[in-house]
Amino acid sequence: MADPMRIRAQAAGDKVTVRVLMSHEMETGQRKDSAGKVIPAWFIQEVTATHNGKPVLTAEWGPSVAKNPFLQFVIKGGKAGDKVAITWVDNKGDKRTDEATVS
Amino acid sequence: MRTQTLIGLAVLALCAGAQAQKSTADGIAEYRKMLEDGNPADLFEAKGEALWKQKRGPKNASLEQCDLGLGPGVVKGAFVALPRYFPDTQKVQDLETRLVSCMVMLQGFDGAEIAKTPFGRGEMANVTALATWVAAESRGMRFNLPQGNVAERESYEIGKRAFYFRGGTHDFSCASCHGESGKRIRLQDLPDLTKNPGDGIGFAAWPAYRVSNGQMWSMQLRLNDCFRQQRFPYPGFGSEVTIALATYMGVNAKGAESIAPSIKR
Numbered sequence: 001m002a003d004p005m006r007i008r009a010q011a012a013g014d015k016v017t018v019r020v021l022m023s024h025e026m027e028t029g030q031r032k033d034s035a036g037k038v039i040p041a042w043f044i045q046e047v048t049a050t051h052n053g054k055p056v057l058t059a060e061w062g063p064s065v066a067k068n069p070f071l072q073f074v075i076k077g078g079k080a081g082d083k084v085a086i087t088w089v090d091n092k093g094d095k096r097t098d099e100a101t102v103s
Numbered sequence: 104m105r106t107q108t109l110i111g112l113a114v115l116a117l118c119a120g121a122q123a124q125k126s127t128a129d130g131i132a133e134y135r136k137m138l139e140d141g142n143p144a145d146l147f148e149a150k151g152e153a154l155w156k157q158k159r160g161p162k163n164a165s166l167e168q169c170d171l172g173l174g175p176g177v178v179k180g181a182f183v184a185l186p187r188y189f190p191d192t193q194k195v196q197d198l199e200t201r202l203v204s205c206m207v208m209l210q211g212f213d214g215a216e217i218a219k220t221p222f223g224r225g226e227m228a229n230v231t232a233l234a235t236w237v238a239a240e241s242r243g244m245r246f247n248l249p250q251g252n253v254a255e256r257e258s259y260e261i262g263k264r265a266f267y268f269r270g271g272t273h274d275f276s277c278a279s280c281h282g283e284s285g286k287r288i289r290l291q292d293l294p295d296l297t298k299n300p301g302d303g304i305g306f307a308a309w310p311a312y313r314v315s316n317g318q319m320w321s322m323q324l325r326l327n328d329c330f331r332q333q334r335f336p337y338p339g340f341g342s343e344v345t346i347a348l349a350t351y352m353g354v355n356a357k358g359a360e361s362i363a364p365s366i367k368r
Binding site for chain 1: 140141142143145146149150314317
């Protein structure tokens, strides 16, 4: 089971700034371990964000995204009390969803 | 005329050089500022907090009764007064060794086994996460290490000796790099650790997340790296010299504001 994300969502005017910190190894598949064996690729492939259940962002990620990735985006028309949920799926099929309330 | 032009050019070139240098340092400061917003240390902090409250180990107990120096279960402010002397273990301990003691006493873990575990693995990774959370609970507070006990003063003196002890194939001490202000290695500013280097600098900045290798570094691991750069063998986890050095730096940093867990390149 993957570690939880840290999601912060703050409303300012009619915009909500969402900042997400995900816990993931993001292994590229290019590195070798101390025994010289290739470390298999393991990275987040798909990220989706929903605002009150409605999808507002989908992204396809690859191995070039850094370890423990940070994602920031703005939702227009959001307000305090709204729910923002983020889901990621990695190339091993592992997934994680976390939700935050806009403050 | 020709000479004048040349001088003019030289002055221009100097200015450009100075400017480029300044903007590089500024650029790094800006980069750090940007990273602060999404410091992955937050993830370790959250993990540490959960571990603190979770019932674990052979005794199936949480760490909530752990005494970090301010009484059982008191976490806030504990970090800025460590290392300190603990009567129950009769030793001066830093945050990490104290956490291991609590894991042994309260949860029934094997302390020697944890000390042997490499950083970032198994229970050692948990110790680092716990240390990150405990440090974070004292964010914004100022260092004020106790020196009332004779063992604490002794630890300081040993730390001072170790700090100035030159050795290794390259024959240098901690003080060679960290003994005066205004020094740097490449673009890394070197704090002067013989006095208070300022808020959030040196001892007041660790544990920290290292972006370059994606690892959470505790003070024990940070000290290991100093020994590595000195071409010394790695000290044992929680050994007397590492705690003495931490005491020396911690006492010197009196009054400095802790920003731990911070983010490093």
